[in-house]
Amino acid sequence: MTASAYQPYEPARRPGGRPAAKPGYRVLVHRKFADLWTALPERVGLTAAQQFYDHVANTPGHPAAINRTGILRGKAGEPMASGFSRTIHYEITGAGRIDYQFNDAYRGIRGDPHPVVFIRAINLSSH
Amino acid sequence: MAAEVIYTASDLDRKRREVTDAARRGVARIRDTDGMGLVLLPARHYEVLDAVSRWHDRLDVAERALAKSTVDRVPRDFGDLTWLRHLDDEDLATCITELRDAVSVAYHDDDLTELDQLVRDWRVTADELADPARRESLLGSFNANDFAEAERPGDTG
Numbered sequence: 142m143t144a145s146a147y148q149p150y151e152p153a154r155r156p157g158g159r160p161a162a163k164p165g166y167r168v169l170v171h172r173k174f175a176d177l178w179t180a181l182p183e184r185v186g187l188t189a190a191q192q193f194y195d196h197v198a199n200t201p202g203h204p205a206a207i208n209r210t211g212i213l214r215g216k217a218g219e220p221m222a223s224g225f226s227r228t229i230h231y232e233i234t235g236a237g238r239i240d241y242q243f244n245d246a247y248r249g250i251r252g253d254p255h256p257v258v259f260i261r262a263i264n265l266s267s268h
Numbered sequence: 269m270a271a272e273v274i275y276t277a278s279d280l281d282r283k284r285r286e287v288t289d290a291a292r293r294g295v296a297r298i299r300d301t302d303g304m305g306l307v308l309l310p311a312r313h314y315e316v317l318d319a320v321s322r323w324h325d326r327l328d329v330a331e332r333a334l335a336k337s338t339v340d341r342v343p344r345d346f347g348d349l350t351w352l353r354h355l356d357d358e359d360l361a362t363c364i365t366e367l368r369d370a371v372s373v374a375y376h377d378d379d380l381t382e383l384d385q386l387v388r389d390w391r392v393t394a395d396e397l398a399d400p401a402r403r404e405s406l407l408g409s410f411n412a413n414d415f416a417e418a419e420r421p422g423d424t425g
Contacts, residue, residue, distance in 0.1 A: 169415035171405050182421045190421035198420070213393045213406070214366070214386075215359035221410035228406065230392050240396060240406060249412055259415055262402040264395075 165198045166243060170260040177263040184265050185236040193231060193239060197258045201229065201243040208232055213240060221259070228261060238264040274299050316378050323371045323383070327364055334360050354394040363390050 170178045181190040189208075196205050204210050212218055213228040217240075220227060225242045232238050240262040246254035274297045275287050290296035291308035298306040309317075326349055333345035334357065343350045355363060367390070370383040397403045405414075 168418040168420075170418040171414055172416050173401055173405055173414070175416060178418055187422045194418075194420045211385075211389050211392060213396065214390050215355065215362050215393055217359075217393050217397060217406040225410075230389075230396070238392075238396070240402070260418060262396060262405045264399065264402060266399075 166201055166256040166258045168194065168198055168258045168260065171262065174260065174263040177265055178260070180265070181237070181263070185233045189233045189236065193233060196231070197241060197243070197260075201241065201258050202226060205231060208234060221261075225259075236265070240264075272297065274305075277301050313378055316374055316380055319380055319383065320371055320375045323367065327368055327371070330360070330364050334364065351391055351394040351398075354398045355390075359393075366390075 177184075181193075192205075192207055196208075209232045211230045211232075213230050218228045221242055224246060225244045228240050228242055230238060230240050239260060241258055241260045243256065243258045245256050247257040248254050249257070273290065275283065275290075277298060277300050279287055280298065287296045287298070287308065292310060294309075294313075296308040298308060300306055326347060329345075329347040330349060330352055333341055333352070336345060338357065341353070343353050346352045352360060352363065366386060367383070370386045374380050374383040396406060
């Protein structure tokens with residue numbers, strides 16, 4: 142029996158090929174807090190540090206699934222420039238707090254709009 | 269409009285269900301044996317009234333602190349809200365205005381959720397601004413050159 146080209150139970154290919162994966166956010170940290178960023182796994186634990194990174198790299202505008210997020214008030218909460226979010230405050234339970242803004246279409250020196258997260262401040266002092 | 273019922277102390281025993289039902293609907297008024305008036309309220313409503321009253325006082329204290337010059341201001345000027353001292357005058361005025369609005373909403377909606385969240389957000393903001401480095405970064409103007417790539421923690425290469 143000759144195999145037919147028609148395979149009724151095979152899913153058809155998606156026109157145009159595979160869907161483009163949703164681009165993740167590029168994550169930048171203020172140079173003033175670069176040392177604290179490096180120390181983050183040691184201070185809060187690698188799992189918690191990675192949870193934070195994965196949150197901001199994928200869904201910075203959504204409430205965190207595991208830790209608490211809020212919005213800073215007053216001038217500290219205002220967008221740094223047009224297109225930026227307000228300042229989001231992410232709490233790693235009992236261990237640290239990180240303030241960031243994101244921009245879904247940031248045009249930096251690259252020129253092309255791309256999603257970026259800017260970590261503005263890190264607080265690793267205990268409550 | 270139905271006449272307001274004032275229960276006697278003995279009604280707490282004889283008409284317990286009626287008294288508690290009245291309280292659940294809003295308020296039950298009771299006259300004690302010595303003539304003192306008492307009220308029975310849902311606990312949630314009492315908590316709102318208590319918080320609204322406290323916040324009115326606190327915000328009056330904060331407004332008096334704001335009216336003083338910054339050089340004359342000391343932490344105790346803020347009463348039990350000493351964390352407010354980390355806000356500059358502009359933010360302090362905004363904070364007081366927003367909290368007054370939230371107190372009004374809490375009172376009229378009989379719900380503290382929004383007020384509690386706002387207090388929490390302002391407290392967190394003040395704590396972040398308490399540190400000079402964080403303050404400078406959070407209140408400074410944006411400069412892309414101030415930021416560098418942040419690698420995923422634990423990832424190498």
